[in-house]
Structures are given as C-alpha cells and as structure tokens.
Amino acid sequence: WLPELCRLFSKLGLLLHTIIVPTVLYVYTHKSKLRFEMLFLPVLSISLLVQAQEPLCRRHRVSEMPLFSKDGDITIGGIFSLHDNFVTVKPTFNDKPEPLNFAAIMFCLEQINNNTDLLPGVSLGYKIYDSCSSMPMAMSAAMALVNGNEETVYLNRTCSKTSTAEAIIGLSDSSTTRGVAATIGSFQIPLISHTATCACLSNRKEYPSFFRTIPSDFFQSRTLAKLVKHFGWKWIGAIRSDNDYGNGGMATFLQEAQNEGICVEFSESIYRTYPREKFLKTVDVIKKSSAKVIVAFSSSADLAILVKELLIQNVTGLQWIGSESWVSSVNLAKPVNYRVLGGAIGFIISSAVIPGLKEFFLNINPSKSPGWNELWENIFNCTFATQDKAANINPCTGSESLQGINHVFMYLSELRIINNVYKAVYSIAYALHDLLMCRDGQGPFANKTLHFITKSGENVYFDENGDSVARYELVNWQLTEDGTVKYITVGLYDASLPEGQQFKINNSIIVWAEEKHQIPVSVCSESCHPGTRKAAQKGRPNCCFDCIPCADGEISNTTDSVDCLMCPVEYKSNYLRDLCILKDTEFLAYEEIMGEILALFSLFGACVTLGIAAVFFIHKDTPIVRANNSELSFLLLFSLTLCFLCSLTFIGRPTDWSCLLRHTAFGITFVLCISCVLGKTIVVLMAFRATLPGSNVMKWFGPVQQRLSVFAFTSVQILICTLWLTIVPPFPYKNLKSSTEKIILECDLGSVVAFYAVLGYIGFLSIICFVLAFFARKLPDNFNEAKFITFSMLIFCAVWITFIPVYVSSPGKYTVAVEIFAILASSFALLFCIFIPKCYIILLKPENNTKKHLMGKNQLNNFQL
Numbered sequence: 001w002l003p004e005l006c007r008l009f010s011k012l013g014l015l016l017h018t019i020i021v022p023t024v025l026y027v028y029t030h031k032s033k034l035r036f037e038m039l040f041l042p043v044l045s046i047s048l049l050v051q052a053q054e055p056l057c058r059r060h061r062v063s064e065m066p067l068f069s070k071d072g073d074i075t076i077g078g079i080f081s082l083h084d085n086f087v088t089v090k091p092t093f094n095d096k097p098e099p100l101n102f103a104a105i106m107f108c109l110e111q112i113n114n115n116t117d118l119l120p121g122v123s124l125g126y127k128i129y130d131s132c133s134s135m136p137m138a139m140s141a142a143m144a145l146v147n148g149n150e151e152t153v154y155l156n157r158t159c160s161k162t163s164t165a166e167a168i169i170g171l172s173d174s175s176t177t178r179g180v181a182a183t184i185g186s187f188q189i190p191l192i193s194h195t196a197t198c199a200c201l202s203n204r205k206e207y208p209s210f211f212r213t214i215p216s217d218f219f220q221s222r223t224l225a226k227l228v229k230h231f232g233w234k235w236i237g238a239i240r241s242d243n244d245y246g247n248g249g250m251a252t253f254l255q256e257a258q259n260e261g262i263c264v265e266f267s268e269s270i271y272r273t274y275p276r277e278k279f280l281k282t283v284d285v286i287k288k289s290s291a292k293v294i295v296a297f298s299s300s301a302d303l304a305i306l307v308k309e310l311l312i313q314n315v316t317g318l319q320w321i322g323s324e325s326w327v328s329s330v331n332l333a334k335p336v337n338y339r340v341l342g343g344a345i346g347f348i349i350s351s352a353v354i355p356g357l358k359e360f361f362l363n364i365n366p367s368k369s370p371g372w373n374e375l376w377e378n379i380f381n382c383t384f385a386t387q388d389k390a391a392n393i394n395p396c397t398g399s400e401s402l403q404g405i406n407h408v409f410m411y412l413s414e415l416r417i418i419n420n421v422y423k424a425v426y427s428i429a430y431a432l433h434d435l436l437m438c439r440d441g442q443g444p445f446a447n448k449t450l451h452f453i454t455k456s457g458e459n460v461y462f463d464e465n466g467d468s469v470a471r472y473e474l475v476n477w478q479l480t481e482d483g484t485v486k487y488i489t490v491g492l493y494d495a496s497l498p499e500g501q502q503f504k505i506n507n508s509i510i511v512w513a514e515e516k517h518q519i520p521v522s523v524c525s526e527s528c529h530p531g532t533r534k535a536a537q538k539g540r541p542n543c544c545f546d547c548i549p550c551a552d553g554e555i556s557n558t559t560d561s562v563d564c565l566m567c568p569v570e571y572k573s574n575y576l577r578d579l580c581i582l583k584d585t586e587f588l589a590y591e592e593i594m595g596e597i598l599a600l601f602s603l604f605g606a607c608v609t610l611g612i613a614a615v616f617f618i619h620k621d622t623p624i625v626r627a628n629n630s631e632l633s634f635l636l637l638f639s640l641t642l643c644f645l646c647s648l649t650f651i652g653r654p655t656d657w658s659c660l661l662r663h664t665a666f667g668i669t670f671v672l673c674i675s676c677v678l679g680k681t682i683v684v685l686m687a688f689r690a691t692l693p694g695s696n697v698m699k700w701f702g703p704v705q706q707r708l709s710v711f712a713f714t715s716v717q718i719l720i721c722t723l724w725l726t727i728v729p730p731f732p733y734k735n736l737k738s739s740t741e742k743i744i745l746e747c748d749l750g751s752v753v754a755f756y757a758v759l760g761y762i763g764f765l766s767i768i769c770f771v772l773a774f775f776a777r778k779l780p781d782n783f784n785e786a787k788f789i790t791f792s793m794l795i796f797c798a799v800w801i802t803f804i805p806v807y808v809s810s811p812g813k814y815t816v817a818v819e820i821f822a823i824l825a826s827s828f829a830l831l832f833c834i835f836i837p838k839c840y841i842i843l844l845k846p847e848n849n850t851k852k853h854l855m856g857k858n859q860l861n862n863f864q865l
Contacts, residue, residue: 066144067371068106072113072125076428077145077165078105079138079180081172082130100361101194102128104418105169107360108425119433127165128371131176138176142168142184167192167428169421174198174244181207192427194420197324198244199252202465211466213423214349215495217245217297219470220324221252223347223493224295227474228321229260230505234543235524236262236321237289239282239296239306242269249297249323263524263543265291270302276309283309286318292522295321300329307332310340319513319520322346324472328416333477333485342479343513347472347493352419352456366398379405423460423468426452459496470495478511530557531577533564550577553740569736570743587745588651588813588820595651598820605644605827612835613637619842623851627785632683632706636676636834642669643827647820659730659747664721666823667758671717673830674762674796675710677789678769680834682709684786685772717761724754735812744812763800769793785834792833796826 067082080102109124129141145165167190171177177196184191185208192211193201199218201207228236238254240246246269254264266289268282283306286294296303303326310316316339326332327346366372366384373384373396382396415422430452451461462468474491491505512520528534528547533556537544550556554564555573567573567580574581588595616625616633625633646665649658683706733748749755770793773786803822810818841848 066127066129068102068126068128068369070106070109070125072109072123074122074432075125075127075165076105076109076425077141077168077170078102078126078128079131079141079145079168079170080128081133083132101417101421102170103361103364104354104357104421105425107354107357108422108429110360111356112425112429118429119436122432122436124429131171133173133176135176135179138171138180139183142180146184146187146189165189166432169194169424169428171196174201174248177201177210178207178244181210185209190428190431192424194417194424198248200244200248202467204465207466211424211427211462211468213420213427213460213468215470215472216465216467217249217323218252219467219495220347220472221249221297222256223470223472224253224297224321224323225256225260225262226503227345227347228257228262228293228295230503231519233293233520233522234262235291235293235522236264237286237291237294238264238267239294239298239303240267240269241298241302242271242274243299245299245325246297246302253295253297261543263541265289265524265541270298270306272299272301272305279306279309282306283313283315286310287313287315290524292317292520293319293321296326297323298326300326300332304332304337307337307340311336316340316342317514319522320344320346324348327475327477328487333487335479335483335485338477338479338485341477342515343511344477345474345490345510348475348487349416349420350471350473350492351416352422352454352458354415354419354422355455357415357418357422362402364402366396376400423454423458426454427460427462474505476510479515527559528556528561529559530555530561532556533561555580570734572741584742585745586739586742586812587653588816589653590651594813594817598817598824599648599651601824602644602647602820605824605831606641609637609641609644609831612831612839613641615839615842616835619849622842622849624838624841624849631703632676632679632710633835635710636673636680636830639669639673639676640827640831643673643823647823650816650820650823654732654745654747656732659732660725662747663730663749663755663758664725667721667762668714668717670762670823670826671765672710672714673827674765674769675713677793677830677834678713678765678772679706679710681769681772681786681789682706684789685775713765717758720754720757720761724751724758727751728754738811742812746812746815759800759804763797766793766797766800770797788833788837792830795829795833799825799829 105126112118113123131138148164169192171193172195174196177193181191188209190209194213197214197217199216201210202216240250266285320341322344328348366376376396380400382394384396431450472493473489475487476490478488480486490510524544532547532549534545535548550564553567555577556564557578571580572583619625646669649661728751730747730750733746735744735746738744773790799822806818
C-alpha cells in the first residue's frame with residue numbers, strides 16, 4: 001500500500017504545480033506574505049518530497065482544449081473572454097462580451113503567412129482559449145499555453161520542456177491580466193493585452209514581460225483631468241468601479257486633478273456585486289451634491305446598475321465624463337439611459353480601417369472549424385446536431401451566409417478593440433522577424449525597440465514600461481433623429497504630438513446634458529472678478545472661497561486672483577480696484593480758491609502797508625510821525641511789507657528756491673519787525689524816564705543805539721538761518737504717508753530743530769516786547785503808543801501760540817495755509833494796532849497832531865476812536 005500512497009501524493013503535487021500554484025502565486029503577490037508562507041510552503045515541500053519517491057514526472061490533468069487552433073512552426077496563444085461566466089466543469093454560456101475580437105488573430109496570421117517579406121519560410125499557428133471572465137479559467141488557459149495539452153511522461157524526473165506558445169495575446173480585464181502576467185513573467189513569455197488598461201501593469205519589476213496595445217489608464221486619467229480643466233470645471237463628483245481598473249484609474253485622475261486645481265466634492269465606489277443599499281447611498285450622495293459634473297471611471301456593467309437607480313429617482317441634468325470602458329459601450333448607450341447619460345463625453349480608443357477584415361469575417365463558416373458552431377447558432381437561431389443532442393428544430397446547415405446580417409457580433413463599423421488585437425499580432429510577428437533575421441555579432445534587433453507602421457498608417461511602438469502611445473478620440477453621446485444613441489467624435493488626443501498640440505476639440509458640435517449647447521458650469525464658488533481676491537472658506541476645499549475686495553492701494557487685474565498687488569508708491573487703485581492710476585498731487589496752488597484768497601490778503605496787506613508808508617512820508621514832519629523815532633516806523637513798515645510778501649512763497653508748487661526762502665525769509669522779516677517794535681517800546685520807556693529830573697537815559701538809547709539794537713537782534717536770526725541753510729536746508733518732498741489717495745507736495749524742513757529755533761527766537765523777542773509794552777501801558781500821555789504795542793503783541797503771541805498745535809495736526813496743503821494765516825494775522829495785528837491810530841489822527845484829526853496835545857499832562861486820553 002505504500003507505493004500506491006506515494007503515487008497518490010505525487011499526483012497531488014503535480015496538481016498543485018499545474019493549477020493551484022499559478023493561482024496562489026498571483027494571490028501571494030497581493031496578499032500577506034507571512035500567511036501564505038506558513039500555509040503553502042509546507043504543502044509544497046511535502047509534495048516535492050513525495051514526488052522524489054516517484055521516478056516519473058507526468059501531468060496529472062489534461063487541460064481544456066483550445067476553442068480554435070491551427071498548427072504552425074511558431075504558435076501564438078490567445079486568451080479571450082468569449083463568455084461571461086462558467087458553472088462547474090462544463091460552462092453554460094449566456095453572452096459574448098468580445099464579439100469576434102479573437103478572430104483578428106486568425107485574420108492577421110493568415111495575412112502574415114501569405115506575406116513573403118515578413119517571416120519568410122516560417123508559418124505561424126495559433127491556440128485560442130476562452131477565459132469566461134474567470135481568474136481560474138484564465139490561469140488554466142495560460143498554463144495550457146505554457147505546458148501544452150498532451151499528457152507527457154519524462155523519465156529524467158524534471159518537468160521541463162519548451163513553451164507551446166512563444167507569446168500570448170489577450171485577457172480582457174486588468175484583474176485577470178495581473179494574475180496571468182505575474183505568473184508567465186517568470187517564464188519570460190510575452191503577454192500582449194488589447195484591453196487591460198490598469199496603470200499598475202506598467203510596473204516592470206512585477207510584470208517584466210507584459211506589453212499592451214491599448215493606452216494605460218495613467219494616460220487616460222491624466223487626459224480626463226486636462227479635459228475637465230479645459231472646460232473650466234472646478235467642482236466635480238467622482239464615481240469608480242471597486243476593482244483594479246476603477247481604483248487605479250481614479251487614483252491617478254484625482255492626483256492629476258489636484259495638480260490642475262480641480263476639487264472633488266465626493267468620490268464613491270460601485271461594483272456589480274454590491275447590495276442595492278450601497279447603490280442607493282451613492283444615488284443619495286449625487287442628489288445632495290452641488291457638483292454638476294461627474295467623472296465616472298467605471299465598467300459599463302457597474303455603471304448600468306447605478307444608472308438604473310438614477311432613472312428610478314429621476315436624477316437627470318448632470319454632465320457625465322466617462323472613461324473608455326463605458327463611454328464606448330453599445331449596451332449602455334440606449335435611449336432609456338439617455339435621460340441620465342445624455343450629452344456624456346469621454347475618451348475612447350481610436351478606430352482604424354483594416355483592409356480585408358470584413359471579407360474575412362463574411363467567409364467564416366462552421367465547416368472550417370467546429371468552434372464557430374455556437375456563433376452560428378446564435379446568429380441564425382438554429383441548432384447543429386451533435387452526439388449529445390439531435391437538431392430536431394430548425395437545424396443549421398452550415399451554408400447560411402453572413403452577408404447583410406445585422407448582429408452584435410458583426411458590428412464592424414468601428415474597429416477599435418479589434419485594431420488593438422491586430423497591432424498585437426503584428427508586434428509579435430515583427431519581433432520574431434527581427435529575431436530570426438539576426439546575424440552573429442550584430443545583435444538580435446536593429447534598435448532594441450520594436451517600431452513599425454500598420455497598413456492604415458499608424459505608428460506602433462512600446463515605451464520602457466511596455467505601454468503603447470496614447471491616442472484617443474473624444475466622443476459625445478447624442479440622440480439621433482431615429483431615436484438611437486450614438487457617440488459622435490468631437491475631438492482627438494495624441495500623446496505623440498508636441499505639448500500644446502495634443503488636444504483638438506470642436507466645442508461647437510458638442511451637445512451637453514439636457515440637450516444644451518452651452519458649456520455647463522460646475523463650481524463651488526463663482527469666480528472672483530478683477531478687483532477682488534479669493535479667501536478660502538474654513539473647513540472646505542480650496543475651490544470654495546469668498547471674494548474679498550482689494551484694499552485701498554491694492555489691485556487684482558486677473559480673475560480668481562489669490563492675492564491683491566500693491567500699487568507703486570506714486571499710484572493708487574481705481575474705483576474698481578483693477579488698475580493702478582497715478583495719484584493726484586496736492587499743494588496750495590494759486591488756481592484754487594483758498595490760494596487765491598490768501599494771495600489777495602497778502603497783496604492787500606502789502607498795499608495797505610505801502611499806503612501807510614506813503615502817508616507817513618508825506619507827513620514825516622508832523623509831531624505824531626516824528627515821535628518815537630520815525631526811522632523805526634519806516635523800518636517797521638518795510639519789514640511788515642516783506643512779511644506780507646513772504647507769505648506768497650508758501651503758495652504754488654514747492655521748488656528748491658521756494659523751500660529755501662519760505663521759512664528763512666519769514667523768520668528774518670519777522671525778527672526785523674519785532675526788533676523794530678521792541679526798539680519803539682524801549683524808546684517809549686526811555687522817553688518817560690528822561691522827563692524825570694536829573695535823568696540822562698536818552699543819551700544811552702539814542703537813534704544810533706536803536707539802529708544797533710535792531711541790527712543785533714536781526715543778526716542772530718540771520719545767523720540761525722544761515723546755519724540752517726548750510727547744514728540741513730529745506731527741500732521739496734513728496735509726502736506719500738499722510739494719504740493713500742494723493743501725493744502731498746511740501747517742503748521738508750530739513751531740520752526740525754532749526755525750524756523751531758527760528759520760531760523760538762521770534763517768540764523770545766515777542767515776549768520781551770510784550771512785557772516791556774505791558775509795563776509802559778499806563779505812562780501818562782495823551783497818545784501812549786505802548787498801549788497799542790501791548791495790544792498788537794498780545795494778538796501776535798496768541799496767533800503763534802495757537803499756530804503750533806494747528807500746524808502739527810493740519811494735513812497736506814492746510815498746513816501751509818495755517819502758516820500763511822498766522823503770518824498774515826500777526827502782520828495785520830502789528831499794522832493795524834500800531835499805525836492805524838496814527839493814520840486816524842493824521843488824516844481825520846489833524847488838530848490833534850500837535851506837540852502840545854501829544855505832551856498833555858492830564859491822565860485822560862483825549863484820543864478817542
């Protein structure tokens with residue numbers, strides 16, 4: 001019984017190697033390594049140990065025979081999903097998702113075998129298997145192509161033989177492709193897929209021998225993101241199939257969308273095996289969403305279930321953006337689904353014209369291969385007689401013609417998937433041709449990179465990851481007049497073209513959702529117009545924002561500006577805050593009303609002063625003029641004239657000369673004026689002191705001393721001004737800080753200390769003059785000039801004491817106006833208080849202009865105004 005037990009374990013080990021091991025290898029690469037190492041490796045070790053007791057190496061189980069086969073010097077394998085599912089050992093077929101795609105292998109090999117230029121003297125054969133959209137069936141077919149179908153016994157104890165197929169074409173979905181590619185990659189057998197688009201398959205470490213003639217989802221996802229950006233959609237929803245195709249493609253799309261500044265409000269997964277409650281939840285999310293555009297990276301079977309629920313709840317009016325898998329699906333593009341998916345756009349594989357293909361299909365006949373029997377029965381609704389059943393009802397004769405047949409299997413108007421199979425077969429043929437035509441020392445290939453041009457003019461080549469160049473057509477679902485749904489080509493994408501030329505879209509022929517011809521808008525927040533900036537809403541994506549107007553002095557001249565730009569210092573923002581305009585310049589000009597009024601008062605004061613000087617000159621010999629030193633009176637009138645005129649230097653645009661003259665001329669003329677008043681005050685005091693018995697005071701303060709005192713007092717101010725102009729002179733200055741709306745042209749003082757030294761010296765002399773005049777105000781005289789000097793100095797001091805705080809707080813040109821007002825007010829105070837009473841007597845009361853009247857000893861003042 002021991003030999004029988006060994007044979008039993010030996011058969012179990014062979015079964016593990018041929019069927020279970022490849023499947024476990026795939027799962028092993030994607031699940032926990034530790035779990036399978038613990039469970040699988042002991043079993044594998046036992047099987048190998050038991051096999052060591054068996055001297056023979058044989059296949060335990062004969063694989064399924066291919067549906068279609070043809071012998072040749074070199075065999076090419078094919079694995080296609082000809083049916084949707086299988087039950088137990090004998091499949092029960094219910095649909096054909098890949099109509100006649102596999103037949104492209106037969107067509108191409110027939111062309112190649114008849115071509116004397118390509119693989120001359122070598123015939124190519126094929127073996128085509130049905131995977132039934134099942135991982136176990138696909139793995140079994142792959143192992144059959146690697147090992148062969150016949151039961152072979154090896155006496156050398158090693159199960160090693162040359163692979164039956166030199167290359168394999170097929171596998172219709174990414175998940176099964178990953179399993180097969182990971183397994184046969186260890187045998188260095190090329191697997192070229194015509195429909196597996198998962199970007200994960202570009203990993204050369206995991207799938208070293210995988211190639212594909214369909215673009216990777218990586219390119220499709222990036223292209224979809226660029227499409228969304230092209231139409232200005234910033235706020236979208238996302239739907240994906242919960243499998244390798246949907247998850248991988250959507251992950252790439254979301255990353256690219258983030259790079260393009262697109263926000264995703266929701267991202268939901270769907271799958272055909274999900275319970276209905278999961279689909280209803282997804283529908284509820286869509287209904288509550290504010291996004292008007294949905295990107296669906298899904299298979300047609302998964303999306304069909306979701307569309308059915310959307311139809312039940314009447315969720316329409318959304319713009320759908322589709323991946324190639326469903327947007328080109330004939331089964332999904334039905335009028336009933338158009339209510340939900342109407343106007344959908346998406347990328348599909350480029351179509352091509354393959355000469356001779358239609359004639360090849362029309363010549364298909366069951367007599368050439370029994371594999372066509374099921375197709376024949378399906379198309380003509382007849383039955384072939386077999387050993388298991390008799391064709392009692394509508395038997396098939398095999399002589400039926402496919403000419404003019406309108407069936408899903410004969411849908412050859414757009415050869416998209418078949419063209420990928422066509423390119424895959426020719427890729428293998430050209431690679432074999434280069435390999436067989438190589439010479440010693442020259443290497444197996446000319447450029448180490450496969451590159452050829454098909455009969456339709458399409459360039460075919462693969463990159464370092466085994467991916468072909470991405471070429472898509474942008475299609476739009478439109479409802480035709482006969483009520484059918486067709487996808488109309490509205491654009492092209494070719495990644496082989498230079499950047500900027502890859503996209504070509506004709507917006508004018510696109511029909512959007514709800515039969516609209518305007519591009520739908522899908523944003524979380526409306527765009528911020530120029531003059532505003534975006535402010536992110538707390539806790540929401542960056543596509544949701546508020547528009548905040550730019551502050552004064554700032555602008556934004558673009559839509560959706562993130563920040564406002566500061567205008568240059570001499571510019572300000574306009575009313576709309578979208579343009580910087582030059583600021584208005586402000587200074588006290590002669591043209592404005594305030595400047596005109598101040599200039600008129602200044603000239604009026606100068607004219608009045610000159611008029612009084614003329615009156616005094618005409619009556620210079622009268623007692624009232626000669627009293628208190630007429631020279632000081634004329635010098636005072638001269639200085640007052642200069643005081644009135646110097647105020648004109650403060651009006652007009654500041655220049656270098658006007659800034660130098662303003663404060664220095666004002667300071668010197670006012671000191672000259674106060675010095676004369678001070679001299680007259682001292683004269684009054686000395687005159688009354690001189691009337692006392694034995695007093696000779698007047699000889700110490702005669703005309704010479706009076707002149708010297710005026711000169712000495714004025715010289716101090718001249719010295720201060722000279723130092724000021726020499727060290728830190730005033731200069732024109734553009735004041736940009738006081739106002740954001742205008743530029744204030746003013747004279748910078750240069751030295752504030754010097755300016756207040758000038759004012760302080762004037763104030764010092766004014767206080768001395770006021771104190772002396774105040775003490776002399778009650779001296780007996782019919783015309784006591786000290787009273788008028790006291791009053792004038794009181795006004796003078798009040799004006800300049802008030803001037804300082806007003807000067808500091810006044811803005812812009814009003815600062816200059818305050819200074820001019822102070823000059824004019826104090827000048828008019830001195831002029832009117834000192835000289836008007838004398839002019840009154842000279843002109844209106846000449847009888848009082850006598851020495852006797854002026855020297856009266858009574859204390860009553862006969863001078864009455």
